[in-house]
Amino acid sequence: MKKDKILLCIQNLSDLEDYEKLGVTNFLFPLKDYSIGYTTFSFDEIEKTDRKAYILVNRLLTDDEIDEFLKLTVPKNVIGFIIEDTGLYVVLKDRGYTLINYQNHLNANWKTVCYWLDHFDSSIISTDITEDEIVTIVDKATKPLVLYAFGYPMIMYSRRNLVSNYYDNFALDPKREVTLNDPKGEFSFRLKETEGGTACFDDKILDTRSLIEKLPDEKIMFYLVNTEHIDKSDVNKAILGEKVANTTRGFLDKATVYRIGDLK
Amino acid sequence: MIELLSPAGDKERLFFAFLYGADAVYLGGPKYGLRANATNFTLEELKEWVEFSHQAGKKVYVTVNIVFHNSDLQGLEEYLRYLKDIEVDAIIVSDPVVLQTIEESGIDLEIHLSTQASTLNSRAAKFYIDRGVKRIVLAREASKNDISRIKKETGIDIECFIQGAMCTSMSGRCVLSNYATNRDSNRGGCAQVCRWAFLSEDTNEFTIMPKDLNMINEIESMINIGVNSFKIEGRMRSIYYIATVLHTYRSIIDRIEKHTLTEEYLRYATNIINRVANRESISQFYNSIPGPEGEYFSGRKEESNQDFLGLVKSSDGEYATLEVRNYFKVGDVVQVFGPSMDTIEFKIEEILDEDQNHLEFCNHPKEIVKIKTSYDLEENSMMRTKVFDIFKEI
16 A cells, blocks of 8 residues: 555554554545444634544435534645535535545446546445456546545444433443354454434444455555454554454455345 | 335235235246245236236335346346336345446336435436436334435435334344344345344343334324325235235225324234234334334244134135135134125024034144035135124214
8 A cells, every 4th residue: 555545544643653654645524414333523622633634424415414414614725525415415516526435335336436527526335345346447447536444434323322211211220332243153243322323333344455466556555454443453454454353354255145145 | 195105025915915905016026126036927827917017006126136146147138128017016126236227128017225224315326317207115213203204305206114124224224034043134135143042141042033014003103194005014924914905005095095094993903914024013114213122032923823714715605615724613603804895794504514514623734614604705715713802983
């Protein structure tokens, strides 16, 4: 991974300098009240970092929420937004920011990716598709794309407060994060509740770095490294191209099926 | 016009949906729908049943709402052209590749934006309106305020779910099934992992399963804020469920239009709906984000009953011929509701088999029997166990 192409989603502001020392220059800040499942930061905090900042708004918004967003003063060091909501795209599109589409699970074929590239500056490629599918998408894309290179993948999000509802219901000590395990021990996932609902993450880090050499450099805008819930030492390893434990290649080698009869 | 929109998982369900008050149905063809493991309709059947529906003055919307992968793109244009040729009334789409294919190919199909696009605001709605979308099926998370603003600020035709299962996730934003079972939730393979029970450090039965949606008490409000189409979930539900739900919501809409809807009737209708559904239901996100009351927390809570006793095949004012569905016996008090008849109640005095032998009870599903009744029961009306007193107008 070329260091200057890493877009690192930050978890602690105090880590910025350390990551810069490793050569990372592009940082993504999940925005307080507008991002789900992440450690978030206010625009004030982001402004004080005095660094070029991309902002993550990874949830769908109501009109009232967009109205509130528009009342915020966006700091001058913000140069781009990674967003999911099409309505937010509409209100941001002519303001000079770099806009990256993050309808993660929905960007699963090259034509759809190209459709959004008519509007956005880039798109994050789906984390649910095969290596061959990604290679084709990158090849046919009309603009450089963003590859989710390293980090826990979000596999569901709900507008409900799934964790606190549970603990409220049974009058237990409140929690906002819980790991759920399949009784057969075949898989587990982590629920994390924040403003706006509950995000669900796989319990393994998605590591697609091995794919990078198959993708033309000029067709990639960023390699996204999501540090959320990952030890800094493992993030460092990822940046330095070293092996990290508890990782998976996700669906890179394993196409999903949709008819029960196609299951092997 | 207020549209009551029903699922139609197959030909029988489509037939009963129209019979019991649906103005339109939505269904899946052989490709690109989100019920890959349902019966669905073949291309030939689609043509046949679109014609049937149009002859009955009804509409058919076809789901083309998967998230497309590269391999799904081949054949899309031909499929859309076929849907145009057989004159489906609209297609329900979520992936922009369908919008683009329609635009580039000049296929004149009405487009409804699927709830899979999870539209929650008027700005997103306008984006899609500018790209040819004529109706938006809003996210099930849209509140009364959200719906009202979208309607006021866009004027678009709005379709909202009013009854049936909810996803835990925002629609289209869930791949739990992919991770847990390798079945692709956004291509029709959802394994409903959100309805499974999991272990956590605090419990061995942690579920994140929502209760169902039930908007009986909000229909008038929804009409007032401009909802055009009222959609029922459940392409794989039984004809009894479809008939009961449609019959009930149809009667509510009709009463609203005639200004005769009462609190008493709403209570009665709620009882009927709650009884036919196999899960508890609430109005979910309409008035506020649901708290613990909107979910189940331990295990799969689904209760079935055997209320559906028989389907009326014919009646001569003395005997009614029924196809048996569940056990009933001489002496049972039953109720019958039909496509255009009010619910009636009577006691079963006599049961005859096809050879005119007297039966004390029947317990063979699909068996044809006759019951003695002085009522002239409508063909395709349904006999059910009496659970609640029938509603009597004051």
